[in-house]
Amino acid sequence: MITRTSVYSKIYKRVWIGAMIVFCWVFSYSMQMPTLFGVWGKFDFDPNLGSCTITKDTNGHSSKAFLFIVGFVIPCLVIICCYTVIFWVVHK
Structure with missing residues (x-):
């Protein structure tokens, strides 16, 4: 919205x-x-961490990679793009 x-x-x-x-x-x-x-x-107790965390289910599936990409990588890329546009407009 700045630009x-x-x-x-x-x-x-x-x-x-x-x-x-x-x-x-x-x-x-x-x-x-x-x-x-x-x-x-599934959510389960992880004795290595000593807390509740996301663990693999009986089929060996875990949602950690999906959550990392959707909840961290994509927002970081959006933020980087937005700041790049702001920087470009300010220095134009």
């Missing part, structure tokens, strides 16, 4: 901000649903 100020007032209204907050909560919980229901890995 497109005309769009800012259209997107950042009370309703859209509420929708963004709800989306963040729903998205984060929905990423854990396959693990919670045992479809893709």
Whole structure:
């Protein structure tokens, strides 16, 4: 929104901000649903860590790689792209 100020007032209204907050909560919980229901890995006690964590299910599947990519790598790439555009516009 820094580089497109005309769009800012259209997107950042009370309703859209509420929708963004709800989306963040729903998205984060929905990423854990396959693990919670045992479809893709499971939550279990890991004696090596001494805490509850995501472990492999009976088929050897775990959702850790998916969660790492969707919950960390993709957001980092989006942030890097956004900051690159901001840097480019500022130094233009």
